[in-house]
Amino acid sequence: MSYPAAIYRRVVAVCATVALTTTAWAAPATAVAAAVAPAPLPYVALGDSYAAGFGAAPTSDACGRNAAAYPALLAREAHGGITLRNAACTGATTADVIRQASVLSARTKLVTITAGANDLQLKQLLQSCLSRAAADACRDGDLAVTRKLTTELPRDLHRMIHTVVTAAPHARVVVTGYPLPFAKSRQCAAEPVPARVRTRANQVVTRLNAAIATAATRNRVRYVDVTPGFTGHGLCSRKPWLVGTEGLRDNRVLHPTATGQARGYLPAVAASGLTDRA
Incomplete structure (x- = not known):
């Protein structure tokens, strides 16, 4: 037609x-x-060597910060959704984190904190307890740790978190705990550490985590328990995600490996909802 x-x-x-x-x-x-x-979202990571990534990858950074640390991995997984400033530093105590908080501002939207272990000097305690000749030092160190866990540390953790929350009033804040150093095993051929020392180390970290969780709750921020993710991967396990060396003399000992950061810390922090946009 x-x-x-x-x-x-x-x-x-x-x-x-x-x-x-x-x-x-x-x-x-x-x-x-x-x-x-x-x-x-502007993201600031605060804390000690666990947040810096010390032990997980080689680095020339004075604080031990590297790309294998969970904050760096979290930023990478966000695919440009967050911008990271990692202010964490190896050896940092709760008092040091208060000083690190100077980089925070009202524009900061995300903050993670991993700190508290250096206040107790856990590695030094373990070293003194490895030798029966240092029995007095072991006992004195244990008493000092117990005292700090009971009195000083709860106060210092609260002060640290309160400072961070005040410095970043619009930020979502997440505070992490620590993995237990040793897997539950009767024998530990790879790490010649007596069972009594391994048990005590796990007890101390359990109490440390409880103190961190209490301080986080008191300041109305989220606590992230990383111990479930590390279950079966402590020292003395077949596949440890922590650095271990004979005699605990290496500075990296007890720190998460790259696998520990990626499969222990990262999933726990990511599941906290830290980077959610809602």
Whole structure:
């Protein structure tokens, strides 16, 4: 069937108008979508060597910070959704984290904290308890740790977290605990540490984690328990996710390996909802 020329021209004109109208609406929609793309969330990591990543990868950084640390892995998994500033440093105590908090501001949106172990000097205690000749030092160190866990540390943890919350009033704050150093095993051929020392070390870290959790709750921030993720992967296990060396003399000992950071810390922190946009 053929159409008169006038009708054909009218149909073509209508189609062109529809096409132009559709294009006119589509362009602003695309522009709006681009305009509302969320900006990266400023994220600051605070804490000690566990947050710095010391022991997980070689680094020339004075604080031991490296790309294998859980904060760096978290930022990488966000695919540009967060911008990381890792202020954590090997050897940091709760008092040091208070000083680290100077980098926080009202613009900070995410904060993680891993600290408290250096306040107890746990590794030094374990070293003194390895030798029966240092029995007095072991006993004195144990008493000092018990005293700190009971009085000083709860106060210092609260002060640290309160300082962070005050310095970053609009931030979502997550505080992590520590993995238990030793797997539950009667024998430990790879790490010649007496059973009594291994048991005591796990007891101390359990109490440390409890103190951290209490301080977090008191300040209305989230506590992340990493011990479930490390179950079966402490020292003396077949596949440890912690660095272990004979006699506990290496500075990296007890620290998470790259696997410990990626499969122990990262999933626990990610599951906390820290980076959720809601």
